Amino acid sequence: MSESTAVAAPVRNAFPSPYDQAPPAGAEGWKDLYAYNLVFQDNLRDVEEAKFWFCDSQHWPTVTKPFETIGFEFAVGCLGQYNARQLLIPTANGIEYRIHNGYVFMSPVAVNPEHIEARVPEFMRRAGHYFENWDSLLQNWHVKLRATIDEIESLDFSALPDMIPIDDVLSGKGTGAGTELLENYDRLISLAYRAWQYHFEFLNLGYVAYLDLFMFCKEVFPRISDQAIATMVQGVDMELFRPDDELKKLARIAVRDGLADLFADTSDADGTLAAIAAHQSGADWTQAWNDAQDPWFNFTTGNGFYAHDQYWRDVPAIPLGFIKDYIAKLQQGADIDRHVDALVAERDRITGEYSELLDGDALATFQGKLGLARVVYPYVENHNFYIEHWTMGVFWRKARQLSAVLHREGFWAEPNDMFYLRRDEVREVLFDYVNSWMVGAPAIGPSRWPAEVERRRAIVDALSTARPQPALNTPPEVITEPFTLMLWGITDDQIQNWLGKSDVPEGTLKGMAASPGTAEGPARVISTADQLSEVQDGEILVAPVTAPSWGPIFGRIRATVTDIGGMMSHAAIVCREYGMPAVTGTGTASVEITTGQMLRVNGNTGTVTILD
Numbered sequence: 001m002s003e004s005t006a007v008a009a010p011v012r013n014a015f016p017s018p019y020d021q022a023p024p025a026g027a028e029g030w031k032d033l034y035a036y037n038l039v040f041q042d043n044l045r046d047v048e049e050a051k052f053w054f055c056d057s058q059h060w061p062t063v064t065k066p067f068e069t070i071g072f073e074f075a076v077g078c079l080g081q082y083n084a085r086q087l088l089i090p091t092a093n094g095i096e097y098r099i100h101n102g103y104v105f106m107s108p109v110a111v112n113p114e115h116i117e118a119r120v121p122e123f124m125r126r127a128g129h130y131f132e133n134w135d136s137l138l139q140n141w142h143v144k145l146r147a148t149i150d151e152i153e154s155l156d157f158s159a160l161p162d163m164i165p166i167d168d169v170l171s172g173k174g175t176g177a178g179t180e181l182l183e184n185y186d187r188l189i190s191l192a193y194r195a196w197q198y199h200f201e202f203l204n205l206g207y208v209a210y211l212d213l214f215m216f217c218k219e220v221f222p223r224i225s226d227q228a229i230a231t232m233v234q235g236v237d238m239e240l241f242r243p244d245d246e247l248k249k250l251a252r253i254a255v256r257d258g259l260a261d262l263f264a265d266t267s268d269a270d271g272t273l274a275a276i277a278a279h280q281s282g283a284d285w286t287q288a289w290n291d292a293q294d295p296w297f298n299f300t301t302g303n304g305f306y307a308h309d310q311y312w313r314d315v316p317a318i319p320l321g322f323i324k325d326y327i328a329k330l331q332q333g334a335d336i337d338r339h340v341d342a343l344v345a346e347r348d349r350i351t352g353e354y355s356e357l358l359d360g361d362a363l364a365t366f367q368g369k370l371g372l373a374r375v376v377y378p379y380v381e382n383h384n385f386y387i388e389h390w391t392m393g394v395f396w397r398k399a400r401q402l403s404a405v406l407h408r409e410g411f412w413a414e415p416n417d418m419f420y421l422r423r424d425e426v427r428e429v430l431f432d433y434v435n436s437w438m439v440g441a442p443a444i445g446p447s448r449w450p451a452e453v454e455r456r457r458a459i460v461d462a463l464s465t466a467r468p469q470p471a472l473n474t475p476p477e478v479i480t481e482p483f484t485l486m487l488w489g490i491t492d493d494q495i496q497n498w499l500g501k502s503d504v505p506e507g508t509l510k511g512m513a514a515s516p517g518t519a520e521g522p523a524r525v526i527s528t529a530d531q532l533s534e535v536q537d538g539e540i541l542v543a544p545v546t547a548p549s550w551g552p553i554f555g556r557i558r559a560t561v562t563d564i565g566g567m568m569s570h571a572a573i574v575c576r577e578y579g580m581p582a583v584t585g586t587g588t589a590s591v592e593i594t595t596g597q598m599l600r601v602n603g604n605t606g607t608v609t610i611l612d
Contacts, residue, residue, distance in 0.1 A: 013499050014474040017049050018100045021469070026462030030102060033066045033456055035422060038073075038099045053098065053105040053472040054490050058545045058564045060305060062528075063102035063463045066456070067399075067419040067426065070189070071305035072097055072104050074196040080109070082200040087126050088119040089208065102463035105472060108484050130205050134375055138202060145198050145386055152191050152394045155184045157402040159409070160437045178434035185402065185430055189423060192395050199387040206380040207568065211486060213373040220362060221354060226567050227513050227604070231350050232370060233377045234576050235343030240381045241577065243299040243312070244551040246292040247319060248336050251326035253288055257281040260327050266320035273316065295390050301529035303547045304388030307400070307419040310529070311393045321533065322552040329555060336555055338578055381573055384548055402426075409433060410446035412453045420456040421449075470498045470564075470587055489566030489585035497587045504607070509586045509593075513606035514565065514572035517581035519558035520611070523597045525590055540599050544590045546571040554578045559601035561589045561608050575603075583608050 018040045023030050031039045040048050060072060080094020093109040111119070130137055164176050210233065217229050254260055259282060262275045273289070276282040293313055301318060302309030312319045329336050351370065358366055403418030411429060412418065418426060429445050436443035475495045484490045489512045496502045497510055504510045524539040526532065529550070535541060537556045544563045548570045554560075557580070565571045565584035575582035581603035583589075589608060593599065598611040 013501060015471045015498070016469055018053070018098075018105075018472050019045050019049065021101065023101050024462050024466040026465075027101070027459050030459050030463060033420075033422075033459060034069060034099050035424075038069060038097070040098055040100060048098075049473050051096070051107045051473060052475050053100075053107045054484075054488065055468045055470055056097075056104045056106050056488065056564075057468065057470075058488060058569060059303060060104040061544045062306065063460055064099065064104060064305075065307065065419045065460055066422045068306055069099070070192060070423060074193050075199065075305075076106065078193075078196045078200045079204065081197070082204045084109075087204060087208075088122040089204065090116045090119045090123055100472070101466065101468060102460065103468035105468075127205055127208065130202070131209070131372060131376070138379070141198060141201060142386075145195065145391070148191055148195050148198070149391055149394055152188065152391070152398060155188055155398055157181070157184060157398060157405055159405050160434070176438070178437055182427075182430055182434060185427065188395070188398055188402075192391075195387055195391045195395075199383055202376070202379045203383055206376045207486060209369075209373045209376045210380070210568065213369040214486075216366065216369050217354070220358065220366070224354070225513070227516055228350055228354075230567050230572070230576060231347055231516075232354075233347070233373050235340050235347050236374065236378045237340070238378050238381050238577065240385045240548050240574075241338065241551065242385070243292075243296045243549070244322075244338075246288075246296045247322050247552055248326055250285060250288055250292070251323050251330055251336070253285045254323065254327050255330050257285060259285055260331065263320065263324040263327055266324050267317050269316040269320055272320055295385075298390040298393040299385070299549050300389055300393060301532065301547065301549050304392035304396075307396055307416060309392075309396065311389075311397075313393065314397065325552065325555070334555070340577075343577065343579065380568065381548065381570070384570065389549070406430075406433065406445075409443065411443070411449045413450050417453045417457075420453045420460070467591065471495070486566050486568045488564060489569065491566075491585075494585050494587060507610045509561075509583075509589050509608040509610075511561070511583040511586035511589070511606050511608065512566060512572070513602075513604055514567060514569070514584040515560075515575035515580055515582035515603045517559070517579070518600065518602045518604065519581045520598065520600045521558045523561075523593050523595055523599050524557070525593055525595045527590065540601055542589050542593050542599075545569075546574070548574050550574075551578065554580055559583075559599075559603065561586060561593070561599070561601060563587055563590050 019042070056072075059075075064072070076095050076097050083089045084093040091111055093111050096107045096109060098105050098107075160177050160181065168176075213232070214226075214229050217224050254263065259276055259279060262272060262279065266272055273286075276289075277286045297312040297319060299313075300309040300311045310318060326336055355363060355366065399418070400416060403412075404415045406412065406418060406429060407415045411433070412420075421429065429449065432443050432445045479485060479490055479492055479495070491512070493502070493510065494512075497504075502510055519540065521538050521540045523542050524535050525542045526534065527544060529547065532550065532553055535553050535556050539557055540559045540561065541553070541557045542561045545565060546560060546562060551574060554575075559581040560571060560575050561582070562569075562571050562584045563586055569584055571584050572582060574580075581601050583601055583603055583606050586608060593608075593610065600609040600611055602608075
């Protein structure tokens with residue numbers, strides 16, 4: 001065909017290419033901070049632009065420092081291992097990941113349709129074994145994971161001594177503290193990797209069982225809502241809510257024993273705890289507080305993926321502040337309980353209504369799929385406490401100890417500056433430190449790393465000034481990958497919202513109807529857990545994403561709105577369990593809404609209306 005007669009191909013709506021996006025001013029050279037395999041390569045432009053990438057701000061809402069890539073490298077890698085290699089899920093492989101301008105982007109890897117049928121019997125054999133032996137295997141999982149946590153706890157990151165202890169010399173031990181320090185660092189990294197493999201041992205199966213129920217319901221009940229299906233598995237006893245329950249217990253003891261006045265200034269945590277311990281009626285409260293520390297206060301207001309996440313055990317002012325709020329509500333006569341009985345009643349009502357529409361084999365199949373989903377569903381959230389909160393809390397505590405040692409040795413200016421290095425670079429620094437100690441000569445690192453860390457700090461700060469694109473490149477005609485739909489809420493409608501092509505009226509945002517109910521109130525827009533104290537009674541929480549540990553503030557708010565998240569996201573599950581209306585996956589709510597604006601949140605239709 002000649003040039004004059006060529007017909008231009010239609011151009012589909014697309015997001016920007018990562019290759020056409022310049023970094024913010026001051027962030028030039030940002031790619032040097034990350035490993036080569038984590039960034040888009042110029043020589044692979046054609047390959048990378050052919051893929052659709054979405055920003056996973058649900059798990060990584062802020063710029064990721066070099067050391068913190070451990071989070072998504074280990075987590076997403078292990079997710080893929082279980083999908084593609086361990087379970088052989090017929091329709092789902094793993095997920096590719098890249099860092100772009102400091103943020104994490106993902107692209108699901110499709111299964112070749114020709115391979116799906118061959119994977120089915122392998123998947124049935126492997127998954128079937130877990131489903132048939134769920135309780136015993138899960139019990140064994142707890143034993144394995146606790147042993148891993150204990151092993152991380154046992155690691156010592158102390159400064160190297162002036163001399164090797166005489167007992168080590170006389171006993172013929174033959175090694176020194178430097179060797180042990182290097183070994184402990186290697187173990188720290190490998191144990192974290194082990195824990196993330198345990199994380200997905202049951203999680204993907206939990207999603208599979210729920211998705212199997214979901215697809216069956218959509219087939220036999222064509223008009224059923226996603227929310228109705230989710231309601232069928234709600235109201236279970238989840239350990240993820242245990243930390244919040246401990247706070248309520250402590251608040252009740254404080255009120256009962258006349259300790260409420262001692263919570264006037266919880267920012268002085270040591271002073272508050274000392275005053276309670278010295279009080280004539282403070283013994284029961286102090287004992288309950290100590291009992292809650294391990295494991296339940298291994299809980300972060302973040303999500304466990306960042307070195308700066310604050311854990312209740314390390315920053316006691318955080319749980320004390322939540323307890324203070326609960327005390328105030330109890331004194332006002334408020335109900336602070338999470339009413340599981342009401343959730344169970346609604347679950348049973350909806351399940352009963354749909355069961356009446358079936359009979360024979362269809363009813364038996366429905367009951368079987370529902371029964372399995374209810375057995376495995378608790379793990380979908382419970383794992384979060386054990387891995388992201390407990391395991392990673394211990395991991396970051398040990399990593400900060402190591403960083404502080406190297407800070408005192410002059411390798412960087414601030415105690416936590418190690419996180420501006422990649423984990424392989426930290427290993428090099430440790431060898432430098434150990435080698436200089438061994439030979440009795442100055443280390444090289446203190447003359448190199450302080451300036452380099454400052455350069456990287458400036459780059460990270462510059463990257464943090466810009467919000468990421470919600471997605472990159474051309475989206476597929478139809479989103480079909482099940483985990484992308486259920487966990488992240490990346491639907492065809494969501495993509496149209498991101499592209500500004502939705503048909504919702506001006507002043508209205510559309511998202512996923514994640515938790516039922518309607519509510520009106522003033523907006524409170526927050527972007528980090530540090531702002532939780534700003535949330536006031538009766539407000540509607542608007543955030544890029546929420547964390548399960550934000551549960552204590554649900555007693556203050558009327559509804560929740562997030563930028564990203566599907567029906568199985570943490571925000572959706574937690575809001576349903578707390579009976580809180582929620583709309584997730586709006587894409588831009590935290591940008592388009594400002595604090596103080598009046599909102600109407602309809603968790604039944606998935607709409608958020610700005611009323612002024």
